[in-house]
Amino acid sequence: MDAYTHKVQYYETDQMGIVHHSNYIRWFEEARTDFMEQLGMGYAEMEKQGIVSPVLGVDATYLRMARFGDTVSIKTKITSYNGIKLSMEYEIYNKETGLIDCKGTTHHCFLNRVGRPISLKKDLIEFHNMFLKGMEESQEDEKSIEEKEEGKED
Amino acid sequence: MDAYTHKVQYYETDQMGIVHHSNYIRWFEEARTDFMEQLGMGYAEMEKQGIVSPVLGVDATYLRMARFGDTVSIKTKITSYNGIKLSMEYEIYNKETGLIDCKGTTHHCFLNRVGRPISLKKDLIEFHNMFLKGMEESQEDEKSIEEKEEGKED
Amino acid sequence: MDAYTHKVQYYETDQMGIVHHSNYIRWFEEARTDFMEQLGMGYAEMEKQGIVSPVLGVDATYLRMARFGDTVSIKTKITSYNGIKLSMEYEIYNKETGLIDCKGTTHHCFLNRVGRPISLKKDLIEFHNMFLKGMEESQEDEKSIEEKEEGKED
C-alpha cells in the first residue's frame, strides 16, 4: 500500500504557528479513505450500499509539530478486523525531515440504515473480504519493514 | 431581535494570529440559526419537515481582525424574502471595541427531498409566515436605529 | 466548577447526519479554555506572558452521537499536574437525554518563546498555583459526586 500525501494548508494552522491538533484527526480520515480506495472500494461506495462506519474512538500522540508549507506522508494499517469491528493505525511523517510528527489509532463499527450494528461478513461480503485483504497486506508491510530493519542490524 | 453572541475559540485562529477568514462565514450560519430560533422555529425543524435551505451565495468584508479571547456580537437581518428566495445580512461587532469587524450577506433558496426548488408559501406556510415576520422585524429594527441616529444629530 | 455549554452548529455535522468526530476534540479545547477562565486566568493571558501549551496527546471515546440542534454540557477535570505536565479529562453530556455522548483526555506541556519546555512552577508561578487549585477542585468535585452516589445507594 502506498502512503497518503497531504500538503499542510494555511487554514489548518493556529496562532501557535503550527497545525491545530484537531486537524491530524481529519488527516487520519483522509488517509483511511485513500487506503480503502487503494484496496478497491471507497467509503463513498460503502455508504451508497447503505452502510455507515462511525468512529467509536480515536487517539493521537503528537511528537513534532507540522507547519504550513510542510508535506506529510501518512502510513495506514489495519491492526484488527473481525467483521464487526475495525481498528486502524496511522503514522504521519514529515517529508522534509523524514521524522514522525504524529501517530494514532481509530476504531470503527458498521451500522445499517436504521443505525443498527451489522456484521460486514453477513451483510456486505465484498467489503468484508476487502478489509481482510487490507489486514493481510498491513501485516506483510509490517513484516517487510521488520526484515529490512533486521538486515540493517547485521 | 437580540444580537447573537459568539466567543472566539483558539481553533478558529490561524498563524497570522487572527481568526481565519473562513470562520466568519460559519458565524453567519450560527447567527442565522439563532435568528430563526428567536422567530420561533429553528432550522432543525425545517429539515425535519423535509425542506433544506442551501446557500446560493455569500460575501464578507473584513474591516478589523477578531482575535482569540474576543467576544463578538452579530446583528442579523432579513433583507429580502419572496417565498422562494431569502437574503440575509450580518454585522459582526467586537464587544470590547464596539467596532464592526466584519459584515456580509448570504442568499438562500428552499429545496424539497428530491432537490427541487419549492415555494415556502405553498409548501411550508408556517415557515413562510415566520420569514415574513422576520423581514418586518428587521425593517423595524432598521427604522428604530435610523430614528435614534437622527435623534443624536439634533 | 461549572460545566461548559456548547450548542451544536450545522457546520459541525457531516453527511452521516451527526457531529463529525474531529469536532469533539475542538469542544475539549473550548471547555479547557473556559475551565482556565473560571479558575481566574485565561489561556490568552498565558500566551501574552510568552508561554504556549501545546497538546501532546488526545484520546476520545464516542458513546452516543450528538446532532445539530443538541446542546451539550462538558465537565472538565485536571487529572494530573506536576508543574511540567498537565492532563485533563472531559465528559460531554447531552442536555436533552442527560446521557454521556463522549469522553476523553488531553495531555499538555508548557513551552517558552523559543520552544523549550519549561516548569510553570519556576517560570509562571501564578499559573502554577492556578493549576494546583484547579486540580484540588477537580478532586473535590469528584469526591462530592462519589458521596452523593454513596448516599443514593443507602
Next chain:
Amino acid sequence: MDAYTHKVQYYETDQMGIVHHSNYIRWFEEARTDFMEQLGMGYAEMEKQGIVSPVLGVDATYLRMARFGDTVSIKTKITSYNGIKLSMEYEIYNKETGLIDCKGTTHHCFLNRVGRPISLKKDLIEFHNMFLKGMEESQEDEKSIEEKEEGKED
C-alpha cells in the same frame, strides 16, 4: 498556469449530504497558495520575509453542489494588482461533470510586522514582480480561452 486539484473529504460535508459552503472559501486559499508556488515563491516565503497578506473581502456563488468523493479542479486568476492591493478570481469545476460548481473572488492587501499596509513594489520587489507576471499570465490564459471559443464558433 495549471489548475489546482482538490479531492473532497468526508469532514468537508455537512448533514445536507453536500460540501459545507464555508469549505469552498478554504479551497480558494488552497488554490491561491498553489498559484503562488507555480509562480515561483510560495506564501510561506512571503511570511518568512515579514509580510502577511490578509483577506479584505471574499464572495462565492454556489452553482452546483460538490459531494464527498468528487474531485474538483480550481482555475485561479489575478484580476487586478497594483502593488498595494490584489484581487483574485476562482472557478471550481467538478472533474466528473466538467461543470462549474462555484466561483468567487478574494481581495487582499499586504501588511508588515507591525500591521501597517505596505507597497510590495517598495518593500518586496521580487514578490511585486511575481504578482505582475501572474497577472499577465492570467490575461494570456483568458485571451487564449477566448480565442479558442471564437475558433469554435467559426
